[in-house]
Amino acid sequence: MEKTAHTSHTSLEDFYREMTDKLGADLESIFPKGLHKDIGHFNVFDIAQTIEKMKMTSEMPYNRRKYYKISLIRGRNRAEYADKTIQIRQNALLFATPKVPYHWIPEDSLQSGSFCVFTEDFFIKDRSHSTLEDLPIFQPGNVPLFEIDDELADEIQELYTKIKKEIASDYIFKYDLIRNYVMELIHYGQKLQPAAKLSTSNDASLRVVSLFIELLERQFPIESPDQRLALKTAKDYADRLAVHVNYLNKKLKDSTGKTTTEIIAERVIQEAKILLRQTRWTVSEIAYALGFEEIAHFSNFFKKKTLMAPLEFRS
Structure with missing residues (x-):
């Protein structure tokens, strides 16, 4: 079974x-x-x-x-x-x-x-x-x-x-x-x-993919401007799963066709859109909660992924 x-x-x-x-x-x-x-x-x-x-x-x-x-x-x-x-x-x-x-x-x-x-x-x-x-x-x-x-x-x-x-x-x-x-x-x-x-087996590969997804989803939703993502990079997730980052990346690529970084970025963008549309937090507060040290880094990241600036998307 x-x-x-x-x-x-x-x-x-x-x-x-x-x-x-x-x-x-x-x-x-x-x-x-x-x-x-x-x-x-x-x-x-x-x-x-x-x-x-x-x-x-x-x-x-x-x-x-x-x-x-x-x-x-x-x-x-x-x-x-x-x-x-x-x-x-x-x-x-x-x-x-x-x-x-x-x-x-x-x-x-x-x-x-x-x-x-x-x-x-x-x-x-x-x-x-x-x-x-x-x-x-x-x-x-x-x-x-x-x-x-x-x-x-x-x-x-x-x-x-x-x-x-x-x-x-x-x-x-x-x-x-x-x-x-x-x-x-x-x-x-x-x-x-x-x-x-x-x-190592196919079951192990399925486990590492499943556990990564669950670790990723446990970071969300962001419910307060004081809350901040604990895991931000592919290495953060690999360390939590006690695997090498290259191993995690390969298993995710084989299973989903996407890299670890791409999957993380997609989920962060999804949360950013929710926060921009459903809260009155400032862009700076949203950037901080999503793990960005500088608002400019978040703005550049968001625009690269959506072709829109955060405030443009909010309006």
């Missing part, structure tokens, strides 16, 4: 709504003790218990989270990224970032391990890193998934055991200690080589 790749945004509120609904638990019972706004957010879960209570029999859809997630997963699985399929025979260490959507498919019923979720403001506390993306494991363009042996999986599971013990404790500085444990998890990943079983 042919499947279409879908992505969605999952916030922490969405995550906890799903967890409480499917686990049949109230928020207070699964929310960590002693956590407050100044700390950021962190929590840890057991995969076997989660799967058992959720009765998870279906695969997880493409998902782009608004938080970070580090998972030790034990069992046979398959991970699908925009252009890669990675087969996991036994154990995997997975680093999920807010920017890279992926599809995780369990391939047996013997799933176990642990995972933790955290926000950037939890982790970046008095550190030299301005963002988590300063760390190699979270830099755009990487596929941070590693197949590991039982010995290393046991070692990492012991670290998760320490995290679970600490989060349940009354130690006043427990989240400082947990940050150190999370940093250990990150170092485990940064010392590993990427999983070797990569494959």
Whole structure:
């Protein structure tokens, strides 16, 4: 059966709504003790218990989270990224970032391990890193998934055991200690080589095209002059999809007959026309919202694509 790749945004509120609904638990019972706004957010879960209570029999859809997630997963699985399929025979260490959507498919019923979720403001506390993306494991363009042996999986599971013990404790500085444990998890990943079983197929080509279109459409509509496009160039999109910009361009050209830049430009022009006709924003405000640093650059771009100046089109 042919499947279409879908992505969605999952916030922490969405995550906890799903967890409480499917686990049949109230928020207070699964929310960590002693956590407050100044700390950021962190929590840890057991995969076997989660799967058992959720009765998870279906695969997880493409998902782009608004938080970070580090998972030790034990069992046979398959991970699908925009252009890669990675087969996991036994154990995997997975680093999920807010920017890279992926599809995780369990391939047996013997799933176990642990995972933790955290926000950037939890982790970046008095550190030299301005963002988590300063760390190699979270830099755009990487596929941070590693197949590991039982010995290393046991070692990492012991670290998760320490995290679970600490989060349940009354130690006043427990989240400082947990940050150190999370940093250990990150170092485990940064010392590993990427999983070797990569494959590219027609399905992968369809996925990368579908995911690009969804990323593009998520930039719109522009609803406020203060809102601004986050992704503007072909490289911006390629980085989010963890593919090379030339690969993305080739797959889009093969599928649509247009380059990445041409597709982006068409969608920006479409939005520009809507804003010019349906709002009273100034041309300068529209230019800014659509990612242009100078109004002249926007005017030249618009005129080149439509043969009309922005104000001429508005009138």
